Amino acid sequence: MTTLPSRPAPSGAFEYMTTKKDEFVGWARKFSLFPYPFVTACCAMEFMSVSSTLYDTDRFGAALPRFTPRQSDLLMVVGTVTHKQAPILRKVYEQMCEPKWVIAFGVCATSGGFYQNYAALPGIDKIIPVDLYIPGCPPRPEMVIDGIMKLQDRIARDRHPIINEKF
């Protein structure tokens, strides 16, 4: 009569493999950010500046804007969002596939800025979760690049559950 072998004690090998897998996937993902620019206001000028030749987000793998949320994984909310626009922003966020990250670009997207009135949403984090805030009115391109690099560091350190213990 045979008995089924009991589950082997954790050897650390699987942990090692998943750690390496997370590192690998994180490395791949951090250099292939596809931004969706949700551009509503004057910060767009700074967004154009940071995207184009002089500062060039292409160097960080975040250059190719996708104009459909379904193909993008980085939502950049650039500018003031009003209450009337909030349902649109929420819908765009919900249409994005996981994994997804959100950057609040500029002080209006971060907190509403100096718009404290009937029209403006006081920060997009009231309606969608935000990973990174870049303050400034508008932020300098250096700040945006710094923000993107911080987000990349975070992606590199994150866990990326593509395969789990059960494979």
Add this chain to the structure above:
Amino acid sequence: MNESVFERICEHLAGVAEEATVAHGTLAFLVEPARLIEVCRSLKESFGFDMFLDVTAVDWPEREPRFDVVWHFYSTRHFVRVRVKTRVPLADPTVDTLVPLYGSARYMERECHDMYGIAFRGNDDLRPILLYEGFEGHPLRKDYPKQKEQPLVPYRTSET
């Protein structure tokens, strides 16, 4: 040259227009709400004020009647602007619409209705244009709380 046109307008509207003044190169005068259409038609037909520039309102919370409703017109014949004002009370903030005279008044009257709650008698389409359905109150009135929010999307409470 502007002065002569302004004098002719004032002569033409004598007895109707009160407080006619020239401010910043614009002729400004006050009319009774009941005579608004008559005044605007005569401006348009006799002096070529064929461009409707704007309609807005001014809220004077301490004053009775409380609102000024203000129109601006431009004459492409004489190259001058004119400002027409009238006063309406809070209890009945109603003036006649100018849509039969100027088609472009339709949207601007909607905006004025949004922001100040001025009703335009005869404009049958006063839906919100800059605000949204369900917005309560008129945000540019002085008694609208400055930081009152009427969000369309419920705010997040915890991590979602």
